[in-house]
Amino acid sequence: MAKSNKPTGHKDTCSCVVCVKTDKNYVPVFKPCSVDGCEKNIHARGFCKSHYETKRVTGKFLDIKNFRTCSINGCNTIHFTGGYCLKHRERYGNRHKDFTVEESEKRLKEQNNSCKGCKKIFTDDRWVIDHDHACCPPRHSCLKCRRGLLHDSCNKALGSVNDDYDTLINLANYLREHYKNNPQFNKQQ
Numbered sequence: 622m623a624k625s626n627k628p629t630g631h632k633d634t635c636s637c638v639v640c641v642k643t644d645k646n647y648v649p650v651f652k653p654c655s656v657d658g659c660e661k662n663i664h665a666r667g668f669c670k671s672h673y674e675t676k677r678v679t680g681k682f683l684d685i686k687n688f689r690t691c692s693i694n695g696c697n698t699i700h701f702t703g704g705y706c707l708k709h710r711e712r713y714g715n716r717h718k719d720f721t722v723e724e725s726e727k728r729l730k731e732q733n734n735s736c737k738g739c740k741k742i743f744t745d746d747r748w749v750i751d752h753d754h755a756c757c758p759p760r761h762s763c764l765k766c767r768r769g770l771l772h773d774s775c776n777k778a779l780g781s782v783n784d785d786y787d788t789l790i791n792l793a794n795y796l797r798e799h800y801k802n803n804p805q806f807n808k809q810q
Contacts, residue, residue, distance in 0.1 A: 693722060720750060720762070728770050737769030738779070749776045754784065 654661050654669035661669035668676065691698050691706035698706035735742045737751070748770045756766030771779075782788040800806055 720767070725770070732770060736772045736775055738771045738775035741772070743770075743772070747773060749773050751776050751779065 655667040664670040692704040751771045752762035753766040
């Protein structure tokens with residue numbers, strides 16, 4: 622009888638992380654989750670990652686098929702609270718009072734579906750609401766302080782200099798000087 626390469630106490634059919642790493646001949650095999658109707662591959666104890674984590678945290682399985690989805694048209698993500706998934710709750714939930722889907726569509730149309738900062742087109746649905754922090758606290762906004770829709774990176778750039786106009790001008794001049802003195806890095810002006 623051939624000696625098994627498995628660690629002590631592990632069966633020949635074991636596919637745990639330790640066995641997979643030590644067995645050079647291991648070929649991954651698709652094993653479906655043991656929850657009826659779930660076709661994901663198993664993660665632990667016979668369950669896919671979602672069902673395993675749900676069971677571990679809540680102590681019971683939740684039937685994913687019976688969850689409500691986000692109330693935004695075209696978004697089929699499971700809703701989190703207030704009828705929105707996490708992404709849309711961030712955008713339309715209580716943090717940004719009176720910012721509705723209609724308002725966002727109006728703003729996107731006014732901005733030609735592009736960032737108000739860098740003027741580049743939004744290639745996906747990943748934009749944020751820029752607002753004046755002197756009016757509302759961070760991560761909240763009202764109708765008075767909203768300035769526009771920006772890429773997340775553009776919004777973070779403004780935040781990192783505390784919306785200071787002079788600092789942004791100095792940074793722009795710094796880059797202009799760098800490109801002028803280093804033609805190999807010259808960017809299209």
